[in-house]
Amino acid sequence: MPIIVNLDVMMAKRKVRSKDLAAMLGVTEANLSILKTGKAKAIRFTTLEAICEALDCQPGDILEFKT
């Protein structure tokens, strides 16, 4: 899939655990894992907004397009 999710990289930079981030976003750890492993088909803007707020980053830090 050409869209790469660099969530785990940003989580490592900010030293945030999956369990804590899932609680902040209001999603399950399973769903967060789906997002981290690139299996997600889509992401809601509200979720992306919540991730950027929790990790103090830009959407471009989380999502990357690779050909």
Place this chain on the structure above:
Amino acid sequence: MDNQLLKIAMGVAKVSRVVLYVIIAVIAFFSIYLVTTEGTALSEWLTVSDGSVTLSTSLPAQGSTFPINPWGLVINAALIIGKLFIIILMIQQAMQVMKSIRSLETFSHMNITAFRRIGKLFIALFAISLISVGYSEASYQVIFSFNPYPLLGMLAAYIIAEVFKEGNRLMEENKLTI
């Protein structure tokens, strides 16, 4: 999911299934009884007029006989039992769909298969409805008749299966939307 209408529908389906089983048992019993006694045991109860057979508790009028070959009745009874059994299978598939709706798995793959099975059962119902046996004093005839309603049912079932298939695709996509 607590849906009163769904509960009522499930209840009606269960009762209908039991009633149909009872009807099948009654028809089967009378058919076997008729064949084993060669029609003589029931000749007091059956009156024949204008090609139709009536079950009645009153004694037959003087001179009336039981000229019908009981096998003609048995063949028709078997056809009716076949149709009723197909309807029972349809009810079972519908109950499976209702159960999955109650457990919030409306667009599961099982339901797509269930509707396709209902479509196939309608085809079987159409095939059985094509033939019936008519009987008179001297002989019996095989009558072919075309009844389009099971075909319409088949069409509706397959269309609903495709709708559920699309619903399943959307549900899977929604599951993977974070």
